[in-house]
Amino acid sequence: MQLNGHIKAMITSLEDGTAKYQLPIGEELINMNALVGKYIELKYNETIKCANCGAITKKSWSNGFCFPCTQILARCDLCIMRPETCHFSQGTCREPEWGLDYCFAPTIIYLANTSQPKVGITNKKRLYNRWIEQGVVSAMPLLEVKSRLESGKIEVALKQFVSDRTNWRAMLKNEFEAVDLASKKAELLAQIPGLIEELGATLLSDEIINIDYPVVKYPTKITSLNFDKTPSISGVLEGIKGQYLLLDSGVLNLRKFSSYHLTFTS
Ligand SMILES: [Zn+2]
Structure with missing residues:
Protein backbone atom coordinates (compact mmCIF):
# COMPACT_ATOMS: atom_id res chain seq x y z
CA MET A 1 0.00 0.00 0.00
CA TRP A 61 3.04 26.07 14.64
CA SER A 62 0.71 24.67 17.34
CA ASN A 63 0.72 21.21 15.69
CA GLY A 64 -0.21 22.10 12.13
CA PHE A 65 -0.94 25.81 11.61
CA CYS A 66 0.80 28.72 9.87
CA PHE A 67 1.98 31.50 12.18
CA PRO A 68 -0.72 34.08 11.23
CA CYS A 69 -3.46 31.54 12.03
CA THR A 70 -2.01 30.91 15.52
CA GLN A 71 -2.63 34.61 16.24
CA ILE A 72 -6.32 34.59 15.29
CA LEU A 73 -7.60 31.13 16.22
CA ALA A 74 -9.07 30.63 19.69
CA ARG A 75 -7.81 27.02 19.64
CA CYS A 76 -4.23 28.37 19.52
CA ASP A 77 -4.75 30.78 22.45
CA LEU A 78 -2.96 30.18 25.77
CA CYS A 79 -6.26 29.51 27.55
CA ILE A 80 -6.52 26.21 25.67
CA MET A 81 -3.46 24.94 27.54
CA ARG A 82 -4.59 26.63 30.76
CA PRO A 83 -8.40 26.46 30.94
CA GLU A 84 -8.42 28.33 34.26
CA THR A 85 -7.46 31.45 32.26
CA CYS A 86 -10.56 31.28 29.98
CA HIS A 87 -11.40 34.93 29.23
CA PHE A 88 -14.67 34.42 27.39
CA SER A 89 -16.66 36.32 30.06
CA GLN A 90 -14.45 39.37 29.50
CA GLY A 91 -15.58 39.49 25.88
CA THR A 92 -12.05 38.87 24.59
CA CYS A 93 -12.41 35.39 23.11
CA ARG A 94 -10.76 35.37 19.67
CA GLU A 95 -13.66 33.37 18.21
CA PRO A 96 -16.67 33.72 20.52
CA GLU A 97 -18.88 31.35 18.52
CA TRP A 98 -16.24 28.64 18.49
CA GLY A 99 -15.51 29.31 22.19
CA LEU A 100 -19.17 29.01 23.13
CA ASP A 101 -19.32 25.57 21.58
CA TYR A 102 -15.90 24.33 22.72
CA CYS A 103 -15.58 25.79 26.21
CA PHE A 104 -19.16 25.61 27.49
CA ALA A 105 -19.81 21.89 27.24
CA PRO A 106 -19.92 19.16 29.91
CA THR A 107 -16.31 18.76 31.03
CA ILE A 108 -14.79 15.95 33.09
CA ILE A 109 -11.99 16.23 35.61
CA TYR A 110 -10.29 12.83 35.82
CA LEU A 111 -7.57 10.92 37.60
CA ALA A 112 -5.43 8.75 35.34
CA ASN A 113 -2.38 6.55 35.53
CA THR A 114 0.05 7.16 32.68
CA SER A 115 3.29 6.34 34.48
CA GLN A 116 2.16 7.84 37.78
CA PRO A 117 -1.15 9.32 38.91
CA LYS A 118 -2.11 12.54 37.16
CA VAL A 119 -5.12 14.81 37.00
CA GLY A 120 -6.55 16.13 33.75
CA ILE A 121 -9.64 17.64 32.17
CA THR A 122 -11.47 17.02 28.91
CA ASN A 123 -14.72 17.41 27.08
CA LYS A 124 -17.09 14.65 28.25
CA LYS A 125 -17.63 13.44 24.67
CA ARG A 126 -13.86 13.00 24.18
CA LEU A 127 -13.06 11.26 27.47
CA TYR A 128 -11.75 7.96 26.02
CA ASN A 129 -10.06 9.73 23.09
CA ARG A 130 -8.22 11.99 25.48
CA TRP A 131 -7.09 9.09 27.63
CA ILE A 132 -5.82 7.15 24.62
CA GLU A 133 -3.98 10.24 23.29
CA GLN A 134 -2.18 10.51 26.62
CA GLY A 135 -1.28 6.82 26.82
CA VAL A 136 -3.36 6.29 29.95
CA VAL A 137 -3.34 2.68 31.24
CA SER A 138 -6.17 3.14 33.72
CA ALA A 139 -8.34 6.06 34.71
CA MET A 140 -11.30 7.15 36.75
CA PRO A 141 -13.55 10.21 36.30
CA LEU A 142 -13.75 12.48 39.34
CA LEU A 143 -16.16 15.33 38.68
CA GLU A 144 -18.27 16.87 35.96
CA VAL A 145 -18.73 20.62 35.44
CA LYS A 146 -20.34 22.80 32.78
CA SER A 147 -17.34 24.65 31.37
CA ARG A 148 -13.61 24.45 30.77
CA LEU A 149 -13.08 27.44 33.09
CA GLU A 150 -14.67 25.56 36.02
CA SER A 151 -12.70 22.42 35.23
CA GLY A 152 -9.52 24.49 35.12
CA LYS A 153 -10.21 25.90 38.59
CA ILE A 154 -10.57 22.38 39.97
CA GLU A 155 -7.49 21.14 38.15
CA VAL A 156 -5.40 24.00 39.55
CA ALA A 157 -6.62 23.21 43.07
CA LEU A 158 -5.80 19.50 42.67
CA LYS A 159 -2.36 20.17 41.18
CA GLN A 160 -1.11 20.91 44.69
CA PHE A 161 -1.69 17.25 45.55
CA VAL A 162 -1.09 15.32 42.32
CA SER A 163 0.79 15.92 39.08
CA ASP A 164 -0.93 17.16 35.91
CA ARG A 165 1.96 15.98 33.72
CA THR A 166 2.79 12.78 31.91
CA ASN A 167 6.32 11.41 31.99
CA TRP A 168 6.16 10.50 28.30
CA ARG A 169 9.35 8.46 28.28
CA ALA A 170 8.10 6.23 31.11
CA MET A 171 4.67 6.10 29.43
CA LEU A 172 6.27 4.83 26.19
CA LYS A 173 8.36 2.24 28.03
CA ASN A 174 5.16 1.10 29.77
CA GLU A 175 6.68 1.73 33.19
CA PHE A 176 3.99 2.68 35.65
CA GLU A 177 3.36 2.68 39.38
CA ALA A 178 0.54 0.57 40.79
CA VAL A 179 -2.04 3.17 41.86
CA ASP A 180 -5.24 2.64 43.82
CA LEU A 181 -7.33 5.14 41.87
CA ALA A 182 -10.39 4.93 44.13
CA SER A 183 -8.51 5.76 47.31
CA LYS A 184 -6.47 8.45 45.53
CA LYS A 185 -9.73 9.95 44.27
CA ALA A 186 -11.24 10.01 47.80
CA GLU A 187 -8.05 11.60 49.10
CA LEU A 188 -8.09 14.31 46.42
CA LEU A 189 -11.77 15.19 46.69
CA ALA A 190 -11.42 15.50 50.46
CA GLN A 191 -9.01 18.40 49.81
CA ILE A 192 -11.46 20.58 47.88
CA PRO A 193 -15.02 20.24 49.29
CA GLY A 194 -15.55 24.03 49.26
CA LEU A 195 -14.65 24.41 45.59
CA ILE A 196 -16.83 21.43 44.59
CA GLU A 197 -19.80 23.05 46.32
CA GLU A 198 -19.08 26.53 44.99
CA LEU A 199 -18.98 25.28 41.39
CA GLY A 200 -21.84 22.83 41.79
CA ALA A 201 -19.65 20.06 40.37
CA THR A 202 -21.23 16.62 40.02
CA LEU A 203 -19.45 13.75 41.76
CA LEU A 204 -18.95 10.82 39.35
CA SER A 205 -18.98 7.12 40.21
CA ASP A 206 -15.80 5.14 40.94
CA GLU A 207 -15.66 3.43 37.57
CA ILE A 208 -12.19 2.32 36.47
CA ILE A 209 -11.45 2.12 32.75
CA ASN A 210 -8.39 0.09 31.71
CA ILE A 211 -6.90 0.62 28.26
CA ASP A 212 -4.76 -1.83 26.32
CA TYR A 213 -2.57 -0.61 23.47
CA PRO A 214 -1.67 -2.39 20.25
ZN1 LIG B 1 -3.07 29.37 8.21
Whole structure:
Protein backbone atom coordinates (compact mmCIF):
# COMPACT_ATOMS: atom_id res chain seq x y z
CA MET A 1 0.00 0.00 0.00
CA GLN A 2 1.23 3.49 -0.77
CA LEU A 3 -0.64 6.70 0.08
CA ASN A 4 0.27 10.36 -0.28
CA GLY A 5 -1.13 13.37 1.49
CA HIS A 6 -1.09 15.78 4.39
CA ILE A 7 -1.58 13.94 7.68
CA LYS A 8 -3.56 14.81 10.79
CA ALA A 9 -3.25 13.48 14.35
CA MET A 10 -4.46 9.89 14.58
CA ILE A 11 -8.18 9.37 15.23
CA THR A 12 -8.67 7.25 18.34
CA SER A 13 -11.42 5.05 19.71
CA LEU A 14 -11.76 2.44 22.43
CA GLU A 15 -13.01 -0.95 21.27
CA ASP A 16 -13.34 -3.86 23.73
CA GLY A 17 -10.80 -2.22 26.02
CA THR A 18 -8.19 -1.70 23.28
CA ALA A 19 -7.10 1.58 21.72
CA LYS A 20 -7.81 1.78 17.98
CA TYR A 21 -5.88 4.18 15.76
CA GLN A 22 -6.60 5.55 12.29
CA LEU A 23 -4.20 7.88 10.54
CA PRO A 24 -5.83 10.49 8.25
CA ILE A 25 -3.66 11.04 5.17
CA GLY A 26 -5.14 13.17 2.38
CA GLU A 27 -8.70 11.88 1.98
CA GLU A 28 -7.84 8.39 3.25
CA LEU A 29 -7.74 6.74 6.67
CA ILE A 30 -5.12 4.12 7.47
CA ASN A 31 -6.03 1.43 10.01
CA MET A 32 -2.80 1.58 12.01
CA ASN A 33 -3.59 -1.33 14.37
CA ALA A 34 -3.48 -3.65 11.36
CA LEU A 35 0.11 -2.59 10.65
CA VAL A 36 1.57 -3.44 14.07
CA GLY A 37 4.34 -6.01 13.60
CA LYS A 38 4.92 -4.88 10.00
CA TYR A 39 7.53 -2.80 8.21
CA ILE A 40 6.39 0.72 7.30
CA GLU A 41 7.99 3.73 5.67
CA LEU A 42 7.02 7.40 6.06
CA LYS A 43 8.64 9.91 3.79
CA TYR A 44 8.24 13.65 4.39
CA ASN A 45 7.91 15.56 1.11
CA GLU A 46 8.99 18.92 2.61
CA THR A 47 5.56 20.57 2.37
CA ILE A 48 3.40 21.69 5.29
CA LYS A 49 -0.11 23.01 4.65
CA CYS A 50 -1.82 25.02 7.40
CA ALA A 51 -4.76 23.03 8.80
CA ASN A 52 -6.87 26.19 8.97
CA CYS A 53 -6.21 28.39 5.91
CA GLY A 54 -4.47 25.90 3.63
CA ALA A 55 -1.44 28.15 3.07
CA ILE A 56 1.91 26.45 2.60
CA THR A 57 4.03 27.20 5.65
CA LYS A 58 7.76 26.63 6.16
CA LYS A 59 7.27 25.77 9.80
CA SER A 60 4.35 24.18 11.59
CA TRP A 61 3.04 26.07 14.64
CA SER A 62 0.71 24.67 17.34
CA ASN A 63 0.72 21.21 15.69
CA GLY A 64 -0.21 22.10 12.13
CA PHE A 65 -0.94 25.81 11.61
CA CYS A 66 0.80 28.72 9.87
CA PHE A 67 1.98 31.50 12.18
CA PRO A 68 -0.72 34.08 11.23
CA CYS A 69 -3.46 31.54 12.03
CA THR A 70 -2.01 30.91 15.52
CA GLN A 71 -2.63 34.61 16.24
CA ILE A 72 -6.32 34.59 15.29
CA LEU A 73 -7.60 31.13 16.22
CA ALA A 74 -9.07 30.63 19.69
CA ARG A 75 -7.81 27.02 19.64
CA CYS A 76 -4.23 28.37 19.52
CA ASP A 77 -4.75 30.78 22.45
CA LEU A 78 -2.96 30.18 25.77
CA CYS A 79 -6.26 29.51 27.55
CA ILE A 80 -6.52 26.21 25.67
CA MET A 81 -3.46 24.94 27.54
CA ARG A 82 -4.59 26.63 30.76
CA PRO A 83 -8.40 26.46 30.94
CA GLU A 84 -8.42 28.33 34.26
CA THR A 85 -7.46 31.45 32.26
CA CYS A 86 -10.56 31.28 29.98
CA HIS A 87 -11.40 34.93 29.23
CA PHE A 88 -14.67 34.42 27.39
CA SER A 89 -16.66 36.32 30.06
CA GLN A 90 -14.45 39.37 29.50
CA GLY A 91 -15.58 39.49 25.88
CA THR A 92 -12.05 38.87 24.59
CA CYS A 93 -12.41 35.39 23.11
CA ARG A 94 -10.76 35.37 19.67
CA GLU A 95 -13.66 33.37 18.21
CA PRO A 96 -16.67 33.72 20.52
CA GLU A 97 -18.88 31.35 18.52
CA TRP A 98 -16.24 28.64 18.49
CA GLY A 99 -15.51 29.31 22.19
CA LEU A 100 -19.17 29.01 23.13
CA ASP A 101 -19.32 25.57 21.58
CA TYR A 102 -15.90 24.33 22.72
CA CYS A 103 -15.58 25.79 26.21
CA PHE A 104 -19.16 25.61 27.49
CA ALA A 105 -19.81 21.89 27.24
CA PRO A 106 -19.92 19.16 29.91
CA THR A 107 -16.31 18.76 31.03
CA ILE A 108 -14.79 15.95 33.09
CA ILE A 109 -11.99 16.23 35.61
CA TYR A 110 -10.29 12.83 35.82
CA LEU A 111 -7.57 10.92 37.60
CA ALA A 112 -5.43 8.75 35.34
CA ASN A 113 -2.38 6.55 35.53
CA THR A 114 0.05 7.16 32.68
CA SER A 115 3.29 6.34 34.48
CA GLN A 116 2.16 7.84 37.78
CA PRO A 117 -1.15 9.32 38.91
CA LYS A 118 -2.11 12.54 37.16
CA VAL A 119 -5.12 14.81 37.00
CA GLY A 120 -6.55 16.13 33.75
CA ILE A 121 -9.64 17.64 32.17
CA THR A 122 -11.47 17.02 28.91
CA ASN A 123 -14.72 17.41 27.08
CA LYS A 124 -17.09 14.65 28.25
CA LYS A 125 -17.63 13.44 24.67
CA ARG A 126 -13.86 13.00 24.18
CA LEU A 127 -13.06 11.26 27.47
CA TYR A 128 -11.75 7.96 26.02
CA ASN A 129 -10.06 9.73 23.09
CA ARG A 130 -8.22 11.99 25.48
CA TRP A 131 -7.09 9.09 27.63
CA ILE A 132 -5.82 7.15 24.62
CA GLU A 133 -3.98 10.24 23.29
CA GLN A 134 -2.18 10.51 26.62
CA GLY A 135 -1.28 6.82 26.82
CA VAL A 136 -3.36 6.29 29.95
CA VAL A 137 -3.34 2.68 31.24
CA SER A 138 -6.17 3.14 33.72
CA ALA A 139 -8.34 6.06 34.71
CA MET A 140 -11.30 7.15 36.75
CA PRO A 141 -13.55 10.21 36.30
CA LEU A 142 -13.75 12.48 39.34
CA LEU A 143 -16.16 15.33 38.68
CA GLU A 144 -18.27 16.87 35.96
CA VAL A 145 -18.73 20.62 35.44
CA LYS A 146 -20.34 22.80 32.78
CA SER A 147 -17.34 24.65 31.37
CA ARG A 148 -13.61 24.45 30.77
CA LEU A 149 -13.08 27.44 33.09
CA GLU A 150 -14.67 25.56 36.02
CA SER A 151 -12.70 22.42 35.23
CA GLY A 152 -9.52 24.49 35.12
CA LYS A 153 -10.21 25.90 38.59
CA ILE A 154 -10.57 22.38 39.97
CA GLU A 155 -7.49 21.14 38.15
CA VAL A 156 -5.40 24.00 39.55
CA ALA A 157 -6.62 23.21 43.07
CA LEU A 158 -5.80 19.50 42.67
CA LYS A 159 -2.36 20.17 41.18
CA GLN A 160 -1.11 20.91 44.69
CA PHE A 161 -1.69 17.25 45.55
CA VAL A 162 -1.09 15.32 42.32
CA SER A 163 0.79 15.92 39.08
CA ASP A 164 -0.93 17.16 35.91
CA ARG A 165 1.96 15.98 33.72
CA THR A 166 2.79 12.78 31.91
CA ASN A 167 6.32 11.41 31.99
CA TRP A 168 6.16 10.50 28.30
CA ARG A 169 9.35 8.46 28.28
CA ALA A 170 8.10 6.23 31.11
CA MET A 171 4.67 6.10 29.43
CA LEU A 172 6.27 4.83 26.19
CA LYS A 173 8.36 2.24 28.03
CA ASN A 174 5.16 1.10 29.77
CA GLU A 175 6.68 1.73 33.19
CA PHE A 176 3.99 2.68 35.65
CA GLU A 177 3.36 2.68 39.38
CA ALA A 178 0.54 0.57 40.79
CA VAL A 179 -2.04 3.17 41.86
CA ASP A 180 -5.24 2.64 43.82
CA LEU A 181 -7.33 5.14 41.87
CA ALA A 182 -10.39 4.93 44.13
CA SER A 183 -8.51 5.76 47.31
CA LYS A 184 -6.47 8.45 45.53
CA LYS A 185 -9.73 9.95 44.27
CA ALA A 186 -11.24 10.01 47.80
CA GLU A 187 -8.05 11.60 49.10
CA LEU A 188 -8.09 14.31 46.42
CA LEU A 189 -11.77 15.19 46.69
CA ALA A 190 -11.42 15.50 50.46
CA GLN A 191 -9.01 18.40 49.81
CA ILE A 192 -11.46 20.58 47.88
CA PRO A 193 -15.02 20.24 49.29
CA GLY A 194 -15.55 24.03 49.26
CA LEU A 195 -14.65 24.41 45.59
CA ILE A 196 -16.83 21.43 44.59
CA GLU A 197 -19.80 23.05 46.32
CA GLU A 198 -19.08 26.53 44.99
CA LEU A 199 -18.98 25.28 41.39
CA GLY A 200 -21.84 22.83 41.79
CA ALA A 201 -19.65 20.06 40.37
CA THR A 202 -21.23 16.62 40.02
CA LEU A 203 -19.45 13.75 41.76
CA LEU A 204 -18.95 10.82 39.35
CA SER A 205 -18.98 7.12 40.21
CA ASP A 206 -15.80 5.14 40.94
CA GLU A 207 -15.66 3.43 37.57
CA ILE A 208 -12.19 2.32 36.47
CA ILE A 209 -11.45 2.12 32.75
CA ASN A 210 -8.39 0.09 31.71
CA ILE A 211 -6.90 0.62 28.26
CA ASP A 212 -4.76 -1.83 26.32
CA TYR A 213 -2.57 -0.61 23.47
CA PRO A 214 -1.67 -2.39 20.25
CA VAL A 215 1.97 -3.05 21.17
CA VAL A 216 4.04 -6.17 20.56
CA LYS A 217 7.23 -4.74 22.09
CA TYR A 218 7.82 -1.66 24.24
CA PRO A 219 11.06 0.28 23.76
CA THR A 220 13.68 -0.01 26.52
CA LYS A 221 15.47 3.14 25.36
CA ILE A 222 13.71 6.14 23.82
CA THR A 223 15.05 7.62 20.58
CA SER A 224 12.86 10.40 19.17
CA LEU A 225 12.43 10.55 15.41
CA ASN A 226 11.78 13.85 13.67
CA PHE A 227 10.89 14.55 10.03
CA ASP A 228 12.68 17.92 10.12
CA LYS A 229 15.96 16.11 10.77
CA THR A 230 15.23 12.79 9.06
CA PRO A 231 12.79 13.15 6.15
CA SER A 232 12.63 9.40 5.57
CA ILE A 233 11.63 7.28 8.56
CA SER A 234 11.16 3.53 8.39
CA GLY A 235 11.15 0.42 10.53
CA VAL A 236 9.00 -2.30 12.00
CA LEU A 237 5.97 -0.82 13.77
CA GLU A 238 6.23 -2.48 17.18
CA GLY A 239 3.28 -0.64 18.64
CA ILE A 240 1.21 2.52 19.09
CA LYS A 241 0.62 4.38 22.34
CA GLY A 242 -0.58 7.93 22.98
CA GLN A 243 0.03 9.64 19.63
CA TYR A 244 3.33 7.82 19.18
CA LEU A 245 4.34 5.19 16.68
CA LEU A 246 6.82 2.83 18.35
CA LEU A 247 9.17 1.77 15.57
CA ASP A 248 12.19 -0.48 16.03
CA SER A 249 14.21 2.54 14.84
CA GLY A 250 12.74 4.99 17.40
CA VAL A 251 9.52 6.70 18.47
CA LEU A 252 7.57 9.17 16.34
CA ASN A 253 5.08 11.64 17.84
CA LEU A 254 2.70 11.93 14.90
CA ARG A 255 0.66 14.76 16.46
CA LYS A 256 3.71 16.99 16.21
CA PHE A 257 3.78 16.46 12.45
CA SER A 258 0.13 17.21 11.71
CA SER A 259 -0.21 18.96 8.32
CA TYR A 260 3.07 17.49 6.99
CA HIS A 261 2.84 15.97 3.50
CA LEU A 262 3.93 12.34 3.68
CA THR A 263 4.22 9.31 1.46
CA PHE A 264 3.19 6.31 3.51
CA THR A 265 4.27 2.86 2.37
CA SER A 266 3.54 -0.50 4.00
ZN1 LIG B 1 -3.07 29.37 8.21
